[in-house]
Amino acid sequence: xxLLYGLIAVGLALIFGLMDVVNFAHGEFxxxxxxxxxxxxxxxxxxxxxxxxxxxxxxxxxxxxxYLLIVRFAVRAKANTGMxxxxxxxxxxxxxxxxxxxFFTPDYRSVTHPWLGGxxxxxxxxxxxxxxxxxxxxxxxxxxxxxxxxxxxxFGRALEATREDAxxxxxxxxxxxxxxxxxxxxxxxxxxxxxAIMSIFFYIYPDxxxxxxxxxxxTVALGGFGSVFGAxxxxxxxxxxxxxxxxxxxxxxxxxxxxxxxxxxVFVRPRGLFGSM
Amino acid sequence: xxxxxxxxxxRDLIVAFCLAAIAAVVPLFVKDVYVQNIMVLxxxxxxxxxxxxxxxxYCGQISLGHALYFGLGxxxxxxxxxxxxxxxxxxxxxxxxxxxxxxxxxxxPCFRLRGHYFAIATIVxxxxxxxxxQNWEWAGAALGITIPMSSDSWLKFQFxxxxxxxxxxxxxxVCVAWFVTWWLEDSKWGxxxxxxxxxxxAAESLGVVVFNSKMGAAAxxxxxxxxxxxxxxxxxxxxxxxxxxxxxxxLLMALPAVLGGIGTLWGPMLGAVILIPVTxxxxxxxxxxxxxxxxxxxxxxxxxxxxxRPQGLVSLFTPKRKEATR
Numbered sequence: 001x002x003l004l005y006g007l008i009a010v011g012l013a014l015i016f017g018l019m020d021v022v023n024f025a026h027g028e029f030x031x032x033x034x035x036x037x038x039x040x041x042x043x044x045x046x047x048x049x050x051x052x053x054x055x056x057x058x059x060x061x062x063x064x065x066x067y068l069l070i071v072r073f074a075v076r077a078k079a080n081t082g083m084x085x086x087x088x089x090x091x092x093x094x095x096x097x098x099x100x101x102x103f104f105t106p107d108y109r110s111v112t113h114p115w116l117g118g119x120x121x122x123x124x125x126x127x128x129x130x131x132x133x134x135x136x137x138x139x140x141x142x143x144x145x146x147x148x149x150x151x152x153x154x155f156g157r158a159l160e161a162t163r164e165d166a167x168x169x170x171x172x173x174x175x176x177x178x179x180x181x182x183x184x185x186x187x188x189x190x191x192x193x194x195x196a197i198m199s200i201f202f203y204i205y206p207d208x209x210x211x212x213x214x215x216x217x218x219t220v221a222l223g224g225f226g227s228v229f230g231a232x233x234x235x236x237x238x239x240x241x242x243x244x245x246x247x248x249x250x251x252x253x254x255x256x257x258x259x260x261x262x263x264x265x266v267f268v269r270p271r272g273l274f275g276s277m
Numbered sequence: 278x279x280x281x282x283x284x285x286x287x288r289d290l291i292v293a294f295c296l297a298a299i300a301a302v303v304p305l306f307v308k309d310v311y312v313q314n315i316m317v318l319x320x321x322x323x324x325x326x327x328x329x330x331x332x333x334x335y336c337g338q339i340s341l342g343h344a345l346y347f348g349l350g351x352x353x354x355x356x357x358x359x360x361x362x363x364x365x366x367x368x369x370x371x372x373x374x375x376x377x378x379x380x381x382x383x384x385x386p387c388f389r390l391r392g393h394y395f396a397i398a399t400i401v402x403x404x405x406x407x408x409x410x411q412n413w414e415w416a417g418a419a420l421g422i423t424i425p426m427s428s429d430s431w432l433k434f435q436f437x438x439x440x441x442x443x444x445x446x447x448x449x450x451v452c453v454a455w456f457v458t459w460w461l462e463d464s465k466w467g468x469x470x471x472x473x474x475x476x477x478x479a480a481e482s483l484g485v486v487v488f489n490s491k492m493g494a495a496a497x498x499x500x501x502x503x504x505x506x507x508x509x510x511x512x513x514x515x516x517x518x519x520x521x522x523x524x525x526x527x528l529l530m531a532l533p534a535v536l537g538g539i540g541t542l543w544g545p546m547l548g549a550v551i552l553i554p555v556t557x558x559x560x561x562x563x564x565x566x567x568x569x570x571x572x573x574x575x576x577x578x579x580x581x582x583x584x585x586r587p588q589g590l591v592s593l594f595t596p597k598r599k600e601a602t603r
Contacts, residue, residue: 022393070580077587082339082392083535084587090528091579098572206569214404214524221397256408259401266394267386 004132004198005242006235007139008212009219010146011190013231016220018150019183020163021075022082024089025066026216027209028096029188033059033195034204035100038109041199049134052196056189063188064181066092071184072177093209100206108203135197142190143232149186150228159183215255218262224275233273237261286463289542293459297452304444311561313440317512319553320447321505326533326545327454328501333531334540335458335467336494337474338388339396341527342403346376346499348522350506352410355422355516369507373500380499381492388491400524407522421517424510443512450508451546454501458542461497470494474540502530536582538589547591552578 008030015023023029033055040051070088077084150156161169162179170176202208219238223230238258245257265273300320304313325347333339353375354368363371387398411419461467469490472480481487510516520526537548555578559571586592 016393070584073584074587077584081587083531083539084583086341087528087532087535087583088580091576091583094572094576094579096576098569098574098576101569101572210524214400217397218401221394225393250412252412253408256405259405262401263386263398266390266398270390270394272394 004135004139004194004235005212005215005219005238006232007135007142007194007197008191009216009223009231009235010139010142010228011187011194012216013220013223013228014146014190015184015187016217016225018159018163018226018228019180020225021071021180021184022085022089023071023187024086024213025093025096026191027211027213028093028100029059029063029191029209030195030198030212031100031204031206031209032062032096033192034199034202034208035104036192037196037199038204048196048200052138052193055196056192059192059195060185060189063191064185066188067181067184068177072180075180097206104206106206108205110199110203132201135194138193138197139235142193143228146190147228147232155179155182215258218258221272222262222265224272227272227274230272230274286459289459293452293455297448300448301445304441310440313444315554315557317440317443317447318557319549320444320451321509321512322530322533322553323546323549324447324450324454325502325505325530326537326549327451327458328498328505329530330534330539330541330545331458331461331501332494332498334534334544335461335474336470336491337540338491338494340399340498341396341524341531342399342401343498343502343530344522344524344526345399345403345406346380346502347506347509347526347530348403348406348410348518349376349379350503351510351516351521352416352422352506353503354507355424355510356416359422359424365507365511369504372507373503376499376503377496380495384492384495388488388495400527403522403527404524407518407524410518410522417517419518421515421520424514424516443508446508447512450501450505455542455546457497457501462542466490466493471540532579536579536586536590538591541589541591543594544589544591548589551590 008026011029012023012026015021015026036055036058037048037051040046040054041048046054070092071085074085074088075081150159158169158174158179162174162176169179215238219234220231221234222237223232223234238261241257241261242254246254249256304316307313307316325343329340329343350369350372353372354365357363357368357371358365383402387395387402390398410416416422461470469480469485472483472485473487473490477487506521509521533548533552534545535548536552537546538544556575559574582590
C-alpha cells in the first residue's frame with residue numbers, strides 16, 4: 001500500500017515538489033485516469049494492466065494541455081502567485097468532478113474480472129495480492145526512472161534550472177513553457193499509470209481522487225520539496241505508518257497516524273526529510 | 278501622503294457605515310425567504326473570509342485549515358447547549374476563546390514552518406480534528422448533532438419561521454469583522470503583520486517580534502471564525518463533522534477573500550457578495566439534475582476570476598487611488 005501512495009505521489013512530486021507549482025486537481029487527474037482505464041476495459045476489453053501505457057499517454061496530453069491552458073497563466077500572475085495556483089487548480093478540480101458526474105454519473109463502478117483481480121501470490125508463507133504487488137513494482141520503476149530522468153538527463157536539469165530562475169534559463173535558450181508543459185505532462189502520465197493500476201482494485205466514482213490527493217500532498221511534503229527520493233521514502237513511510245496505525249486504532253482513524261507523523265517530522269525538521277527548500 | 282491615508286480611512290468608514298445601513302433595510306423590502314437565506318449566507322461567508330484574511334491576507338500565513346476553528350465554534354456552542362443547557366450566547370464566546378487558545382497552541386510549533394509546509398500542516402491538523410470528531414460517540418460521531426427547536430427565542434437564538442434575526446446577527450458579525458480589520462490596519466499590529474508578510478527577516482531585524490505578531494493574528498482570526506461557526510450551527514440547527522470541518526470548507530472560506538482581493542479591507546466582502554449568490558443560484562437552478570452542471574459553472578468561474586484578476590476583484594475599483602498614494 002505504501003508504494004501505491006508513493007506511485008500517486010510521484011507525479012505530484014514532479015509537479016509540486018520539483019516545479020514548485022501547486023496542483024489541487026491532482027486527485028481529479030487520478031480519477032480521470034481510473035475512468036479512462038475503466039472505459040478501455042468496458043468497451044474494448046483491454047485489461048487495466050495493458051491499458052496502463054495508453055492511459056499514461058492520454059494523461060500526458062491532458063496534463064500538458066492543462067498547463068498550457070490554465071497553469072501557465074497562474075504561474076505568470078504578478079500578484080499572489082501561490083493563491084492563484086491553489087484556486088485556479090481548485091476550480092479545475094471542481095469542474096472535473098462536475099464533468100465526471102455529468103458524463104459518467106455518480107455511480108460507483110469497478111472493473112469486473114481483470115486478469116489479476118483477487119489473485120494472490122505466496123512468498124515465504126505470506127499471501128500478497130497480485131495487483132498490489134504489480135503496483136509496487138511499477139512504483140519502484142517509476143521512481144527509478146524519474147530519479148534518473150531528473151538527475152541525469154538534460155531535460156531534468158533544464159526543469160530544475162527553470163524553477164530556480166526562469167529569466168536566466170531564457171537567456172540560454174530554454175523555453176520555460178515548453179519545459180514546464182512537458183513536466184506537467186510527465187507528472188500527469190505518472191498519475192495515469194497509478195490510476196490504471198488502482199482501477200483494478202478500487203471502486204471508481206467522481207470524488208474518488210480527494211482522499212488520495214490529500215495523502216499525496218502529505219507524502220510529498222513529508223519527503224521534502226525538491227527531492228524525488230524524498231517522495232519515494234515519504235510513500236514508504238506513509239504506507240508503513242498507516243498499516244501500523246490500523247493495528248492500534250479503529251480503521252476509520254488510520255489516516256490520523258499519517259498526519260501525526262507528518263507534523264512530528266516537520267516540527268523537528270521544517271523542510272521535510274530530504275527537502276532542499 | 279499621511280493625510281491621503283487618513284482621508285482614505287475615513288472614507289472607508291463612511292462607505293462601510295452607509296453600506297451597512299442600506300443592508301439593514303433590504304430585508305424589510307425583500308420578503309422572499311429563499312433570497313433572505315442567500316443574503317444570510319453571503320454575510321456569513323463575508324465575515325468568515327474577513328477573519329481568514331486577517332491571518333492569511335495581512336499576516337501572510339496561508340491557512341488552509343480554518344474549518345478547524347469554524348467547527349470548534351459550531352461544536353462548542355452546540356454541545357454546551359444540548360448537553361449542559363448553556364445558552365448559545367455564552368457558547369459563542371466560549372467557542373471563540375477556545376479556538377483562539379487552540380490557534381495559539383497550534384501556532385507555537387507551526388509558525389516555524391514556511392510556505393507549503395505550513396499550509397499542509399494546517400490542512401493536516403484540521404483533518405485530524407475532523408477524524409477524531411467523526412469517531413467521538415459522545416459528540417455525535419459522524420452523524421452529527423441536531424439542536425432541538427423549542428419556540429422562537431432571542432435567549433436561545435433560534436427562530437423557526439423568520440430569517441430576520443439571523444440576518445441581523447450575520448450583518449452584525451460582518452460589521453464587527455470589518456471594523457476589527459479596519460482598526461487593525463492602522464494599528465501597530467497591522468504594520469507588523471504586513472512587515473512579517475513581506476519580509477520576516479527584515480521585520481525581525483527592525484525589532485518586530487515576528488512570532489508574537491503571527492500568534493496575535495492567529496488568535497483574532499480564530500476567534501472571529503469560531504463565532505461564525507457558532508452562528509452557523511444556530512442557523513441550520515444541525516451540524517455534522519464533514520459539513521463544518523471538512524477540507525472543502527476551509528477552501529470555501531478562503532475563496533471570497535482570494536477572489537475579492539487578499540490582504541485588502543474590502544476584498545473578502547466583495548468576493549462574498551459576488552460568489553455566494555452565484556453559488557446558491559447555480560446550485561438551485563441548474564444543480565437539481567444532480568449531474569454536476571452547477572459544479573462545472575462554479576469551478577469555471579473560479580478559474581476565470583483567479584486567472585483574470587490575480588490581485589483580486591477589488592483592484593477594479595482602486596487603480597486611481599494606487600497612483601495617488603505613490
